[in-house]
Amino acid sequence: MKKRLGMTVMALAAIATLGAGVLNAKDRELIDPIKPAKVTDAALVELGKKLYFDPRLSKSGFISCNSCHNLSMGGTDNIKTSIGHNWTKGPINAPTVLNSSLNVAQFWDGRAADLKEQAGGPIANPGEMASSHTLSVHILQSIPGYVADFKKVFGSDKVDIDKVTKAIAAFEETLVTPNSRFDKWLKGDKKAITEQELAGYNLFKSTGCIACHNGPAVGGNTFQKMGIVEPYKSTTGGDGRSAVTGKDADRFNYKVPTLRNVELTYPYFHDGEAATLKEAVDVMGRLQLGRKFTEDENAKIVAFLHTLTGDQPNFKLPILPASSDITPRPSPFDK
Amino acid sequence: MKKRLGMTVMALAAIATLGAGVLNAKDRELIDPIKPAKVTDAALVELGKKLYFDPRLSKSGFISCNSCHNLSMGGTDNIKTSIGHNWTKGPINAPTVLNSSLNVAQFWDGRAADLKEQAGGPIANPGEMASSHTLSVHILQSIPGYVADFKKVFGSDKVDIDKVTKAIAAFEETLVTPNSRFDKWLKGDKKAITEQELAGYNLFKSTGCIACHNGPAVGGNTFQKMGIVEPYKSTTGGDGRSAVTGKDADRFNYKVPTLRNVELTYPYFHDGEAATLKEAVDVMGRLQLGRKFTEDENAKIVAFLHTLTGDQPNFKLPILPASSDITPRPSPFDK
Numbered sequence: 001m002k003k004r005l006g007m008t009v010m011a012l013a014a015i016a017t018l019g020a021g022v023l024n025a026k027d028r029e030l031i032d033p034i035k036p037a038k039v040t041d042a043a044l045v046e047l048g049k050k051l052y053f054d055p056r057l058s059k060s061g062f063i064s065c066n067s068c069h070n071l072s073m074g075g076t077d078n079i080k081t082s083i084g085h086n087w088t089k090g091p092i093n094a095p096t097v098l099n100s101s102l103n104v105a106q107f108w109d110g111r112a113a114d115l116k117e118q119a120g121g122p123i124a125n126p127g128e129m130a131s132s133h134t135l136s137v138h139i140l141q142s143i144p145g146y147v148a149d150f151k152k153v154f155g156s157d158k159v160d161i162d163k164v165t166k167a168i169a170a171f172e173e174t175l176v177t178p179n180s181r182f183d184k185w186l187k188g189d190k191k192a193i194t195e196q197e198l199a200g201y202n203l204f205k206s207t208g209c210i211a212c213h214n215g216p217a218v219g220g221n222t223f224q225k226m227g228i229v230e231p232y233k234s235t236t237g238g239d240g241r242s243a244v245t246g247k248d249a250d251r252f253n254y255k256v257p258t259l260r261n262v263e264l265t266y267p268y269f270h271d272g273e274a275a276t277l278k279e280a281v282d283v284m285g286r287l288q289l290g291r292k293f294t295e296d297e298n299a300k301i302v303a304f305l306h307t308l309t310g311d312q313p314n315f316k317l318p319i320l321p322a323s324s325d326i327t328p329r330p331s332p333f334d335k
Numbered sequence: 336m337k338k339r340l341g342m343t344v345m346a347l348a349a350i351a352t353l354g355a356g357v358l359n360a361k362d363r364e365l366i367d368p369i370k371p372a373k374v375t376d377a378a379l380v381e382l383g384k385k386l387y388f389d390p391r392l393s394k395s396g397f398i399s400c401n402s403c404h405n406l407s408m409g410g411t412d413n414i415k416t417s418i419g420h421n422w423t424k425g426p427i428n429a430p431t432v433l434n435s436s437l438n439v440a441q442f443w444d445g446r447a448a449d450l451k452e453q454a455g456g457p458i459a460n461p462g463e464m465a466s467s468h469t470l471s472v473h474i475l476q477s478i479p480g481y482v483a484d485f486k487k488v489f490g491s492d493k494v495d496i497d498k499v500t501k502a503i504a505a506f507e508e509t510l511v512t513p514n515s516r517f518d519k520w521l522k523g524d525k526k527a528i529t530e531q532e533l534a535g536y537n538l539f540k541s542t543g544c545i546a547c548h549n550g551p552a553v554g555g556n557t558f559q560k561m562g563i564v565e566p567y568k569s570t571t572g573g574d575g576r577s578a579v580t581g582k583d584a585d586r587f588n589y590k591v592p593t594l595r596n597v598e599l600t601y602p603y604f605h606d607g608e609a610a611t612l613k614e615a616v617d618v619m620g621r622l623q624l625g626r627k628f629t630e631d632e633n634a635k636i637v638a639f640l641h642t643l644t645g646d647q648p649n650f651k652l653p654i655l656p657a658s659s660d661i662t663p664r665p666s667p668f669d670k
Contacts, residue, residue: 062402071652322598325611325612
């Protein structure tokens with residue numbers, strides 16, 4: 001309890017400081033526009049794109065990265081918690097892959113330092129893609145089209161998991177969403193957002209939302225306790241950051257999710273329990289800020305959040321290289 | 336047994352006739368080039384493309400048309416039998432959607448007259464997408480982006496299953512694969528295929544494969560018995576065409592699959608039991624033609640089959656319109 005109080009005071013102090021900062025430095029916003037991706041190795045990105053869409057990285061041959069981080073749907077699956085191998089119910093809401101390169105770390109608890117480390121996780125997770133690094137590399141090595149790609153990109157036709165995850169991460173780094181209406185406003189186009197949306201942004205700042213949701217991704221850059229003022233009651237989603245740090249103080253701390261494209265990434269929170277933005281804003285206000293937003297305030301903040309949708313992925317559906325006669329076949333119904 | 340013998344004699348007679356036809360009319364091939372799609376209503380096709388990729392047509396929110404007829408993988412899932420809602424094991428191999436507009440009817444047993452009728456099947460099949468026409472229409476009607484699309488395409492913002500399946504079918508009609516190397520050869524480019532591949536084509540004709548696999552889709556235009564000369568032993572795939580016609584003579588009759596893009600549509604047969612083209616050609620030779628192909632003959636026919644791969648789908652990944660606050664949410668884990 002002492003620790004919880006400690007967190008609360010610290011967090012409120014941080015909010016107060018930030019709030020003052022905003023008031024004293026009107027010219028500087030705490031949210032920065034998303035920068036377009038800089039592609040330095042197009043072939044690496046193309047390879048990563050194929051791998052991202054390839055369900056042969058799963059035991060079943062049915063689940064790809066895109067299954068749960070669907071680029072047609074804001075980089076998420078829009079399900080409370082994801083469906084894994086053998087219809088396993090996932091323990092936590094699938095976070096969006098869009099702008100994930102801007103995150104301080106990957107997964108809700110930050111257990112992966114970067115996208116490359118993250119990419120190896122689901123492939124080998126028995127409740128997700130349920131394959132193994134050995135098997136997936138073996139499969140890719142047996143596919144002539146991939147071997148040619150690896151040779152072209154890495155100068156060697158030897159596939160290994162390090163190259164696989166490097167390619168996937170390189171593709172994911174291109175999945176940024178610039179040119180949202182809010183970013184246009186930040187860059188000086190004052191007509192890019194409506195008065196209602198601007199009022200929502202001002203509330204977002206003045207009430208303290210921005211204390212955690214700031215930076216280019218409007219979040220993603222810190223871990224914060226879910227339930228600062230009031231405890232958050234949830235039956236799913238685990239203990240959060242403490243599973244990584246081993247520190248009791250990190251219990252129920254989660255990476256602050258990005259609010260970029262948030263109108264597309266429902267349902268919300270690490271357990272997916274908030275179905276709508278209205279509900280999410282209401283819960284955040286009460287639990288994190290000790291504030292009950294009025295209907296009007298809630299509507300304004302939600303309106304602001306809708307301005308954060310940027311350019312969605314814009315590329316051709318990748319065509320995957322065919323398996324060869326020696327490619328190990330999927331085994332979807334093996335227990 | 337009498338009926339089986341009857342089928343055999345008839346089929347062999349048909350092959351003999353066709354074989355003679357080929358020999359007597361050298362200028363005319365029994366396979367025609369695939370024609371490019373003619374799009375008359377681009378907005379209808381675009382709407383159908385979105386619906387094809389939209390997992391909200393399934394109860395789980397996880398399975399779309401593209402899950403089992405994956406356009407990155409030859410329009411199939413490359414699994415023996417598909418995975419449906421709650422990881423249900425499908426009863427039959429998912430046929431490719433590529434060039435399916437050329438089929439005499441849809442599904443292996445031809446129970447749907449056309450693509451529009453087919454499209455409504457999996458949505459409401461408890462072992463596939465497990466939704467209902469009512470629910471899926473209700474969901475689409477609640478999504479402002481779709482309502483605008485329906486209004487634009489149909490002149491009315493009222494969504495119904497007839498419009499939904501019409502749009503999906505219109506998109507699927509564009510999924511033809513012209514410009515294969517074999518089609519180039521058919522059109523006069525004699526260097527488009529190798530001598531080995533041409534030898535395979537000549538074997539394909541002279542041994543009778545072409546009796547069933549002919550027309551622009553190299554199949555898809557008749558129902559034939561699986562196991563003419565020798566019975567086919569299978570534990571999956573049902574009784575075939577007789578389930579539709581009620582005729583005992585149609586037992587184990589299935590729609591002849593297209594051989595277009597066949598190098599991409601493994602595994603083969605209605606039960607997916609042939610893992611490779613080599614195996615499929617061997618089984619077909621023995622069971623349908625009473626002929627044991629030599630290694631060399633088999634390799635030549637397989638080489639020919641590899642020339643049938645045409646232009647794969649070439650479009651941008653569709654971005655789906657966001658659900659609204661009133662859109663019914665998926666229920667993946669409801670029993």
